[in-house]
Amino acid sequence: MIIKQSLLTLTTVAVLALGSVSAVAEPIILKFSHVVAENTPKGQMAIKFKALVDEKLKGKVDVKLYPNGQLFSDKKVLEALLLGDVHLASPSLSKFKKYTKKLQIFDLPFLFQDMGAVERFQQSEAGQGLLKTVSKKGLLGLGYMHNGMKQISASKPLHTPADAKGLKFRIMSSDVLAAQFEAVGATPLKKPYSEVFTLLQTKAIDGQENTWSNIYSKKFYEVQEYITSSDHGLLDYMVVTSAKFWKGLPDDVRPILKRLLDEAIAHGNKVAAEKSKSDKQAIIDSKRSKVIELSDKERQQWVDMMKPVWKQFEAIVGKELLDAAIASNKK
Numbered sequence: 339m340i341i342k343q344s345l346l347t348l349t350t351v352a353v354l355a356l357g358s359v360s361a362v363a364e365p366i367i368l369k370f371s372h373v374v375a376e377n378t379p380k381g382q383m384a385i386k387f388k389a390l391v392d393e394k395l396k397g398k399v400d401v402k403l404y405p406n407g408q409l410f411s412d413k414k415v416l417e418a419l420l421l422g423d424v425h426l427a428s429p430s431l432s433k434f435k436k437y438t439k440k441l442q443i444f445d446l447p448f449l450f451q452d453m454g455a456v457e458r459f460q461q462s463e464a465g466q467g468l469l470k471t472v473s474k475k476g477l478l479g480l481g482y483m484h485n486g487m488k489q490i491s492a493s494k495p496l497h498t499p500a501d502a503k504g505l506k507f508r509i510m511s512s513d514v515l516a517a518q519f520e521a522v523g524a525t526p527l528k529k530p531y532s533e534v535f536t537l538l539q540t541k542a543i544d545g546q547e548n549t550w551s552n553i554y555s556k557k558f559y560e561v562q563e564y565i566t567s568s569d570h571g572l573l574d575y576m577v578v579t580s581a582k583f584w585k586g587l588p589d590d591v592r593p594i595l596k597r598l599l600d601e602a603i604a605h606g607n608k609v610a611a612e613k614s615k616s617d618k619q620a621i622i623d624s625k626r627s628k629v630i631e632l633s634d635k636e637r638q639q640w641v642d643m644m645k646p647v648w649k650q651f652e653a654i655v656g657k658e659l660l661d662a663a664i665a666s667n668k669k
């Protein structure tokens with residue numbers, strides 16, 4: 339009887355123990371979707387983020403990466419975030435028009451003198467406030483991330499804006515960028531990133547604007563004979579999630595994830611600074627595309643033609659914000 343009872347107790351203990359094992363929570367899946375290659379600043383940031391989470395939140399959070407637009411285009415990814423189909427994305431600041439018009443400030447040509455000015459503006463009160471402008475409709479901006487300055491590639495040499503007249507350029511989905519190319523008499527076409535290479539290769543378009551790392555990693559330089567080293571505009575990102583997903587994370591996980599993300603972004607920013615030099619050099623060394631350096635006089639012509647675009651968008655982004663961005667050029 340005693341034996342029988344203790345056997346029963348043992349069985350109960352075993353069942354309870356098994357029960358508690360099966361009750362161990364599954365890791366939270368965090369899908370991170372982006373459109374660029376892995377050997378880019380954003381690609382490297384994502385890889386770093388996953389590695390950090392694997393190390394520090396092992397068994398609690400499992401980050402799954404989807405680079406190269408294999409899951410969603412940037413147009414679709416923000417909707418996918420809100421539907422809960424992905425949990426982290428990092429579209430360029432040019433692609434948030436549906437959520438806020440204020441971020442268009444980052445597209446204004448020749449606004450920031452260098453990445454130091456960009457960093458100062460983004461970290462300022464005005465810049466941090468801009469992260470909150472996407473919160474309409476449930477997005478949550480977690481931070482900025484750099485890629486760098488854009489260059490203009492084309493099937494013919496572009497020294498002055500007159501050389502671009504009549505040409506077709508692919509742009510991201512931004513009205514400022516459309517106005518910028520219209521200002522030099524060119525035709526802008528809003529197309530997804532995944533289509534750029536084929537559009538260039540088949541000569542459906544004459545050129546595009548992008549950073550050295552994007553031109554290199556997606557091989558645009560192999561199908562464009564010339565790249566003008568113009569540094570005329572910025573390509574940066576906002577790392578975003580859905581407010582609902584973020585708030586739903588356990589309280590002991592959320593702050594750690596944010597800290598690891600900040601660390602991954604800092605790493606990505608370092609990669610961005612390096613690649614803006616090394617990928618440019620790799621393109622020059624490849625001899626597939628001729629890199630054109632502008633004289634001061636030529637550059638000034640681009641500034642004179644493109645800068646009037648600021649006036650067109652001043653009322654939309656706000657004079658105060660514009661002044662704050664201009665002020666960030668001073669150290």
Ligand code: LMR
Pocket residue numbers: 373374429430485510530531548552573
């Ligand atoms: C583009 O569409 O050209 C860029 O937004 C791609 C990227 O994410 O860098």
